[in-house]
Amino acid sequence: MSDTVPLAGVIGWPIGHSLSPKVHGHWLARYGLAGAYVPLGVREADFEGALAALPNLGFVGANVTMPHKERAFVLADERSAMATRLGAANTLVFDPDKGVVADNTDGFGFIENLREAQPGWHAGAGPVTVLGAGGAARAVIVALLEAGVPELRLLNRTASRAEALRDEIAPEVTVLDWAGAEDALAGAALVVNATSMGMAGGPEMTLDLHEIGPGTIATDIVYARGETPFLSAAKARGARVVDGFGMLLHQARPGFERWFGRAPEVDDALRRAVLG
Ligand SMILES: NC(=O)c1ccc[n+]([C@@H]2O[C@H](COP(=O)([O-])OP(=O)(O)OC[C@H]3O[C@@H](n4cnc5c(N)ncnc54)[C@H](OP(=O)(O)O)[C@@H]3O)[C@@H](O)[C@H]2O)c1
Structure with a gap:
């Protein structure tokens, strides 16, 4: 691994049930891309600190799930029109110039x-x-x-x-x-x-x-x-x-593309990998 391997993950509490690591892990392997996507179990009280720390740890972005979707929206530096209309975010990009950019892809x-x-x-x-x-x-x-x-x-x-x-x-x-x-x-x-x-x-x-x-x-x-x-x-x-x-599979596409630079496909192989 070089110093610049992109990291992403899903932040939530509880997080053990999340299927997102399987989705993104399948795509990373399938397209032979450098990078990793991990579950990040973060309690409500720790969310703001985690969000501030992740870009410094090599994270290029994250998905956000219960109970952090509204807080992520509030803390973001920039928000998409969809996130703004919903007042909640599920996909964050950590941009070196813009800061935390929030979107909602549900x-x-x-x-x-x-x-x-x-x-x-x-x-x-x-x-x-x-x-x-x-x-x-x-x-x-x-x-x-x-x-x-x-x-x-x-x-x-x-x-x-x-x-x-x-x-x-x-x-x-x-x-x-x-x-x-x-x-x-x-x-x-x-x-x-x-x-x-x-x-x-x-x-x-x-x-x-x-x-x-x-x-x-x-x-x-x-x-x-x-x-x-x-x-x-x-x-x-x-x-x-x-x-x-x-x-669940399709909502993951925009985040993967922004973090890892490749538009991924939803197909039977992905369904098998995630459900199997
Ligand atoms: N496929 C996907 O990608 C995806 C994405 C997001 C969520 N989901 C799933 O969608 C479901 C809802 O998620 P959410 O985040 O919207 O949850 P939420 O904010 O807690 O909303 C729950 C909804 O279910 C209703 N409800 C709960 N118990 C009920 C009952 N006994 N009888 C009638 N209505 C009841 C609630 O009605 P009240 O307002 O009356 O309580 C409310 O409308 C979950 O199963 C979640 O896993 C799937």
Whole structure:
């Protein structure tokens, strides 16, 4: 290794579950690039100190995950338009001249995954229904609106959170009642589960999904080794389904390219390397 081998990593707490080191490790090996990508378990109280130290340790950037996404945004020296709209960052570049440059690539990953899996989908295809109003839902909703979706229905168990999301970043969305999910699902061209229902160790999927039909594309941002309950239910009703694993893979692309200088590909070999 020379003195200038680029280092990157994912900062979070807890971090042991993160698949990002496998994603970037696969790409580094596949393209024969010098560099390393490591998990960085950093507690909330230590985040600012870690962020200040990393560039001096040879890091060219980092991904940021729970619970640091908002703090990373605040501490950055420069922010992309997407990070600014969301008030949260997941990808940082340590630039010798500009300092910490923050971006948010979750929405990019969501749209790229959808387009890869369902090339026939386009923003004008019909109404979109998004379930959930947490951090990931914010990125998904902004990406869908920027893609040109004309009608976006949003419902969340806690209505006030959906209303706050609308008021803060997406005045175009229509907030509907969680208890009336059938109405929100009826006639939707695309339905997105952006709640944590169905994630391993998380809450069960309890929503009545019978209004999803053969004309619908259903996509889950929750990823699991097998099919998630949301996707199984949608498939049983004839919908075309898109899993959330691809979103995780695609959101990693911009960071890798900026840190290591090569645009990476999402393909079956990557999926096998990360899941295997
Ligand atoms: N594929 C990817 O690349 C990717 C990227 C980011 C996140 N994710 C996944 O997306 C999921 C959400 O992440 P997040 O960061 O947005 O989490 P978050 O900010 O904690 O939001 C959780 C969401 O799930 C809802 N929820 C939780 N328990 C529920 C229940 N029992 N019934 C109904 N709704 C419930 C919450 O509703 P309330 O507001 O009512 O609590 C909220 O809308 C996680 O599984 C995460 O792993 C995937």
